[in-house]
Amino acid sequence: MSTSTILSIRNLSISFKNEISEQLAVNNINLDMKRSQTTAIVGESGSGKSVTAYAMMQLIQPPGKITSGEIIFSPAQQDSFDILQLNDNSPALYDLRGGLMSMIFQEPMTALSPVHTIGNQIMEAILTHQAIPKQAAFDLAAAMLERVGIQNSRERMHQYPFEFSGGMRQRVMIAMALVCQPQILICDEPTTALDVTIQAEILALLKELKATIDISVLFITHDLAVVAQIADQVIVMNQGRILETGSVRQILNDPIHPYSQGLIAAVPGMKRQPRLDAISNDSTRHNYGVHPLIAIKGDREVALPMPLIPAEYQL
Amino acid sequence: MTTRNLLEVTNLSVKFPLLKRGLLSKQVGEFTAVDQVSFEVQRGSVLGIVGESGSGKTTLVRAILRAIEPSSGSVLFQGNDGAVDLCQLTHKQLMPLRTQMQMIFQDPFASLNPRMKVADIIAEPLVIHHPEQHLQHRQQVIKMLERVGLEADSLHRFPHAFSGGQRQRIGIARALILNPSLVICDEAVSALDVSVQAQVLNLLADLQEEMNLTYIFVAHDLNVVHHFCERALVMYRGAVVESGPVDQIFTSPQHDYTKLLLSAIPSLDPDIKLAPLDRNSLDLG
Ligand SMILES: Nc1ncnc2c1ncn2[C@@H]1O[C@H](COP(=O)(O)OP(=O)(O)OP(=O)(O)O)[C@@H](O)[C@H]1O
Ligand SMILES: Nc1ncnc2c1ncn2[C@@H]1O[C@H](COP(=O)(O)OP(=O)(O)OP(=O)(O)O)[C@@H](O)[C@H]1O
Ligand SMILES: [Mg+2]
Ligand SMILES: [Mg+2]
Numbered sequence: 001m002s003t004s005t006i007l008s009i010r011n012l013s014i015s016f017k018n019e020i021s022e023q024l025a026v027n028n029i030n031l032d033m034k035r036s037q038t039t040a041i042v043g044e045s046g047s048g049k050s051v052t053a054y055a056m057m058q059l060i061q062p063p064g065k066i067t068s069g070e071i072i073f074s075p076a077q078q079d080s081f082d083i084l085q086l087n088d089n090s091p092a093l094y095d096l097r098g099g100l101m102s103m104i105f106q107e108p109m110t111a112l113s114p115v116h117t118i119g120n121q122i123m124e125a126i127l128t129h130q131a132i133p134k135q136a137a138f139d140l141a142a143a144m145l146e147r148v149g150i151q152n153s154r155e156r157m158h159q160y161p162f163e164f165s166g167g168m169r170q171r172v173m174i175a176m177a178l179v180c181q182p183q184i185l186i187c188d189e190p191t192t193a194l195d196v197t198i199q200a201e202i203l204a205l206l207k208e209l210k211a212t213i214d215i216s217v218l219f220i221t222h223d224l225a226v227v228a229q230i231a232d233q234v235i236v237m238n239q240g241r242i243l244e245t246g247s248v249r250q251i252l253n254d255p256i257h258p259y260s261q262g263l264i265a266a267v268p269g270m271k272r273q274p275r276l277d278a279i280s281n282d283s284t285r286h287n288y289g290v291h292p293l294i295a296i297k298g299d300r301e302v303a304l305p306m307p308l309i310p311a312e313y314q315l
Numbered sequence: 316m317t318t319r320n321l322l323e324v325t326n327l328s329v330k331f332p333l334l335k336r337g338l339l340s341k342q343v344g345e346f347t348a349v350d351q352v353s354f355e356v357q358r359g360s361v362l363g364i365v366g367e368s369g370s371g372k373t374t375l376v377r378a379i380l381r382a383i384e385p386s387s388g389s390v391l392f393q394g395n396d397g398a399v400d401l402c403q404l405t406h407k408q409l410m411p412l413r414t415q416m417q418m419i420f421q422d423p424f425a426s427l428n429p430r431m432k433v434a435d436i437i438a439e440p441l442v443i444h445h446p447e448q449h450l451q452h453r454q455q456v457i458k459m460l461e462r463v464g465l466e467a468d469s470l471h472r473f474p475h476a477f478s479g480g481q482r483q484r485i486g487i488a489r490a491l492i493l494n495p496s497l498v499i500c501d502e503a504v505s506a507l508d509v510s511v512q513a514q515v516l517n518l519l520a521d522l523q524e525e526m527n528l529t530y531i532f533v534a535h536d537l538n539v540v541h542h543f544c545e546r547a548l549v550m551y552r553g554a555v556v557e558s559g560p561v562d563q564i565f566t567s568p569q570h571d572y573t574k575l576l577l578s579a580i581p582s583l584d585p586d587i588k589l590a591p592l593d594r595n596s597l598d599l600g
Contacts, residue, residue, distance in 0.1 A: 222508030
């Protein structure tokens with residue numbers, strides 16, 4: 001593994017089993033996150049994006065089960081280790097969740113407790129991982145709120161989530177995720193519930209934070225325009241598999257996989273058009289998913305059946 | 316009310332009490348979440364509502380359905396048996412009208428009962444409103460499931476076994492199963508990826524044509540509103556600051572908030588950097 005890789009997923013499979021059937025939510029995927037970069041995962045709903053992120057923090061709950069694979073994490077100034085080998089109650093896993101790695105969710109209202117003040121919740125996140133006096137935790141939390149653009153933070157600390165707007169709550173989530181200086185920040189659809197003006201503010205905040213602190217970001221979204229604005233690397237997922245990997249320009253300007261091409265064509269444009277080009281479920285399921293081969297050209301990867309692989313790609 | 320309108324909303328306001336924290340909470344004022352909103356919706360048309368997070372969009376549409384009590388104003392609805400002011404009816408009088416107005420919610424997680432199987436969730440409105448036709452329910456549910464793009468084996472699963480987007484399709488199936496005349500979609504496609512979003516928007520458009528549906532479509536994705544709606548309202552801090560044909564709003568926005576909103580739409584081209592107008596330089600009122 002090269003030193004520029006902070007996290008490397010190898011042959012990861014995750015299945016969900018019920019009385020009737022077993023479903024492979026993640027089907028033998030491989031991916032690398034580059035250190036200090038933003039890696040975006042895009043793909044249709046149910047393709048396994050969130051489940052992949054949960055696996056990175058060992059948060060898969062029964063009936064979900066990781067059936068194979070490893071997730072090698074290489075934090076700065078520490079030895080690499082396989083996250084999936086950590087025991088449920090091990091101190092290392094405790095350090096990982098909310099410490100070395102933290103996550104912000106799509107719906108900030110459900111992720112915050114309605115009955116505790118904003119201040120208490122951020123302080124708890126700090127005190128779980130750092131043995132410092134309460135007053136120091138308060139100061140740190142207030143400073144972090146200012147850092148994410150919430151003014152009058154000392155008064156704001158005493159307020160409850162319902163007193164914050166959607167955009168403010170998402171800022172609180174970002175503050176809470178950053179207080180322990182994680183090396184990886186996972187953002188699962190962080191702007192999906194926000195209007196575009198506030199989305200633009202949150203994206204600007206994330207970019208500005210990235211420019212000042214060394215952090216690697218995994219950004220999950222289904223909004224390709226957001227990907228265009230925030231990502232360095234893009235991973236396209238469909239039905240538990242990775243179909244294509246490349247730089248943001250490669251994927252958005254020159255997608256190889258027909259599914260990626262379809263995804264881009266389905267974006268409603270500024271022009272009014274009578275119908276959107278929806279991707280038919282059958283075409284993705286039957287044509288591309290059955291026996292794909294991995295083809296590589298430089299730093300691009302695409303999974304396609306033999307006849308569809310472009311000539312300049314190597315198997 | 317004219318018969319070509321399905322809905323006429325006049326000076327609708329919603330106020331929430333502001334409570335002082337303490338052992339005994341005491342009202343210290345009120346907060347106007349929806350401020351004197353008026354608009355009309357033609358039968359068979361699609362009205363978009365866009366606006367800032369917290370500007371009162373959800374509160375407005377919930378007040379129209381009387382899921383929240385409005386403080387003042389009127390909501391004339393052209394029901395199957397003539398026009399009525401929904402604000403004047405008792406909840407019992409509203410009951411039969413409820414089959415004609417349905418809502419698709421913003422949050423697919425909170426709106427589905429986790430203990431019910433998908434088949435029962437979608438059939439529930441049929442069971443409540445058309446118990447006598449119970450022999451046809453199963454067939455109707457299966458057909459609707461197919462229409463929203465879910466596989467037949469979903470019927471026996473519980474909501475937690477679906478992804479966010481899949482759950483939203485379940486909610487849409489449930490709302491459409493009674494063949495309502497007015498469908499209010501509150502961020503109904505916001506959680507969907509673009510390909511499923513396109514399928515659902517195409518589906519909503521098809522159903523509209525077939526069943527002469529009327530939609531109120533709340534969304535924060537302006538491209539989606541532009542694609543899907545004929546007219547739109549722009550809300551800011553509880554009030555409608557601009558309304559008109561969608562094309563007009565997009566090509567010549569009048570209010571500064573609309574201009575800010577349009578400037579904040581990200582481009583699909585990674586080389587066109589997002590550069591929204593500066594909030595502080597605008598007259599947002
Ligand atoms: N608790 C669960 N029980 C059963 N199946 C589950 C569970 N959680 C997820 N799944 C299945 O795993 C698959 C992947 O789900 P995941 O939530 O990762 O999708 P996603 O790509 O994040 O979709 P979305 O864009 O809708 O959030 C889905 O098909 C889903 O049905
Ligand atoms: N039950 C309530 N009590 C007090 N205030 C409320 C209540 N419900 C909503 N509000 C406030 O009313 C305002 C309007 O909220 P609403 O949810 O209608 O906004 P919205 O435009 O739908 O926002 P979003 O885009 O985030 O969904 C917000 O400031 C909100 O905090
Ligand atoms: Mg997800
Ligand atoms: Mg809302």
